[in-house]
Amino acid sequence: MQNFFRATLLGICLLSAFQELYAQKFTISGYIKDKNTGEVLIGANIYNKENYQGTTSNNYGFYSLTLPADSMKLMFSYVGYQSVEVTLNLDKDTEINIGLEDVVALDEIVISGREEIQEVTQMSKINVPIAQIKAMPALLGEVDVLKVLQLLPGIQSGTEGSSGLYVRGGGPDQNLILLDGVPIYNASHLFGFFSVFNADAINNVDLIKGGFPARYGGRLSSVIDITMKEGNHEKLRGEGAIGLISSKLTLEGPINERTTFLFSGRRTYIDLLARPLIKAATEGDEVAGYYFYDLNAKINHKFSNRDRVYLSGYFGNDDAYSRYKENYDTGVEKVFYEDEFGLDWGNIIAAMRWNHVFNPKFFSNLTLTYSRYRFDIFENYKEERTTPNGVDNEDESISYFSGIRDFAAKMDFEFIPNPNHYIRFGINGINHTFNPGILSYKSTLESDTTLGSFKTSANEFAAYLEDDIKVTDHLKVNAGIHISAFDVEDELYTSFQPRLAVRYLLSNGLSIKGSYAQMTQFIHLLTNGGIGLPTDLWLPSTRKVAPQESHQFAFGLAKTIKKQYEISVEAYYKEMDGLIEYKEGASFLNIDEDWQEKVETGRGESYGAELFVQKKTGKFTGWVGYTLSWSNRQFDNLNFGRSFPYKYDRRHDISITGVYKVNDRIDISGAWVYGTGNSITLPISKYNGFRYEGNFWFRGGNPITYHGERNGYRMRSYHRLDFSISFSKQKKWGTRKWTIGTYNTYSTRNPFFIDIGYHKNGGKKFIQYSLFPIIPSISYSFKF
């Protein structure tokens, strides 16, 4: 198989290279930006109007198109922007940096948008315009990028309200979530109810769930590539919002002609609102609360037309706490004690990227990154007793922390010799440090103790080569290889991962696509309970726990109808190996046990079909998505070795979303979702076991609980309608907008978990807990 891919790739490259030798050609290159803000446009379309030969801009807005010498009309287009036509006589290499103007009344203008879905070789990729994401209804009015992605076919949410993504039957750890090229390990705030991405700071979101190009690696199930804005090049701009639970502010603008900045901050204030109430209720003895904040910052500097540097950072933290203190005097002694309990978690990421254009056909990017995720559960106790004989102090502190820290370097190259080839290659290396759960106990009365699994370092390396090849006008191929290695505990794991995607365009505009991708993942997430707790542990592959691997085949059809409706149907089959799960009975609370002793490894498979109809332009935009899927797991030591449904195996998943622009002042949006209920393990019956009494066995002991099959019970289906309406008004200083919305508009009692509780008369009953009834929200936002 490996030789076949190598030979195919080499053959196609050589064949195409010979074809190009005989014509004199020149290269048009440059950057495509928003004319008003200077923000780069990713995935903009550039093509020769005569023969439709073209290309698209990359993640930095750079494009390169090599064409035979001739006079031509070049079209530059992007969704939501007015297309620009440039007439030129191509007789030398030419640089065209172009600014496109966004349009308000989209329906009045013919928009070509990005390269149409049937044109691209890449399948299983979805781009949702950030404006559309921001227009969608949101829980408590807080726009959430990941929650919008959950509405796409093939992507399932976890439990109610959480931001976890389960892509084509994969786990939440199998998503490579990149913010400006840096992996984010925990993308959740507020126990998973909100994601860490502040939509005001984001320029572009791409999601790939199959047919992965060779440039991506390290995760099995998806790539979510999020690009932050660069900052306005023209003037100081700002936008912000004041909501029920949080407020945010984004400022961006030029520092000088060559440098721009962006700064964005967000903080919740549930704690500030609740603090006086809690204090009053406890007569000032207790304080408790929760908040999160995040900050995004970015500075870009253009050294020349050939060199640009981007510095970006993200700092986010969640803090849940309770503090209690008390003073009393018994007459014999004065006692003061204080107890503080908290849970802290957060990410820090930093990236430096340097774009260099060697020549109009050859683009490079160097990325240096730092990423750290850490959580800490702690309790501090202090007691002071004052008697006539002196003062006795007792201090205790206990802390359980875990995390992961990465230093990484990546070098990517893009070589576009002609419109028939788009060659990418690169290398990268990551130094990981894992802290897989350490308990630290300190006391003035006892000796200090440290328990748990200790730090592990590992180095991960990867190299890739891919080419997007136009073989004929009808046939395009994206072929590549991704090679990776992982060095841990004197063990070296290596992986050779072929990738292939093929697109054949029929004469009626319908394209047939197929893809195969092998992926390897060297890190694992050990997760407990599925409610998005920050206590989930990131862990390396080790000698005992092998890397995860997957093979995914996908087949699909794609077509654009009336230039407005993108329709795709895809079927997929994915096999996964090296998955980990907690052993039966294991819990992250057993902190004195090494994590490797608490896990089982096994296999998984998922398969299904997806339908996606998307309308990105016009007064009405939105999509309909439907997924029919199966996802199973098989672990030799779980469920007696029998295959069982994955927790988020969801037979049917439907989402219908829409944003309607009534006029310049009013927007209405709605989203309806339906999903088959999650699979859970539920106690069904009880029976007597046996125990010893005397020297013979006997009926007795605790009754045994029979759970049926693992994940054998299906909770009720989930459905919800969200709605919002916003009123904008142009003011002298800018634009203000009021948004009123409802989450779960018809207040369905959707299942969160099921437990056994008691009737008033004392009898037991199953109780289904639901989280959110209808949640109304109102927010005020502004832009200047």
Next chain:
Amino acid sequence: MKKLLVIIFMVCWGCETVVDPGIEPDDASLVLNSIINPDSVIKVNLSKSWYVLLDEREQFIEGATIDIYEEDKYLGQLDHDGFGVYTNSNLVPKKGGNYRIEVSKEGYEDIFSEATIPQRPALISKIKIDTILSDGIKRLKFKVEIDDRVGEDYYEFIIFGYNRNYEFNEETGTYLLIDSVNIPIWSETEDLIIDEFQREGTNLDYVFSDNFFEGKKYSLSIDPGIFIYDTSTPQFTTVTVVLRNVNKDYFLYKRSRLLQDWVDGDPFAEPVLVHNNIQNGFGIFAGYNQTEEVITVR
């Protein structure tokens, strides 16, 4: 950790609602518990399962027909002896024998199972006894050397003793022995071949496999709750160390059952499915072959 849960639910500001998820009670199934060995007659306890929301411990089944087969040859039937216990004084299993049990009772699905008694008993090559001082009181500590044979083996370790109860006679000023009951003795261990959940606290019995000492000798360390308070009123005069060579079904059942008990009440623990080798029903039909060593306590 409860505080963590409190914070989580505080964040959700108590917006839970309660509805009936529509889970219907399953029909009751027959439950068979029988551990056979070559040293005693076959004895079976028969009961029925109950819906998880009910609290019905006493579920004896009377009037069932229980047939026993040895190597596919019919051996005989068991008779009800009261409280769901069935036995037959003529049926004593033999070492290495394979037994099949079939149970039928009107109103229930027939159940059946098979069990093999290990051919050879477990081997104890040596027992070393140390006396240690625990909070000023003498206590015995055992090191039991197991002579493991080549091949997959599973063990159960128990210490039995006749617990002696005394009554103080005020007239004579002495203690009189009033009864003596043979019971399994609680013990502790920190031996790493024992699962962590069995090492926690005290236990009556331990199950383990020979994974870590396949075909070799291994000394198992056990601290039984045998205290020597006063030589005139000993709690135990002798104890019996029992090492059983158990079959795999027994090991899986016992281990999973202990684990289910251990995680009871932990909201973060994964549910434990208890091993079951009764077709169409619940319980365990398994066998063992044991070795005993009597130790004098002094």
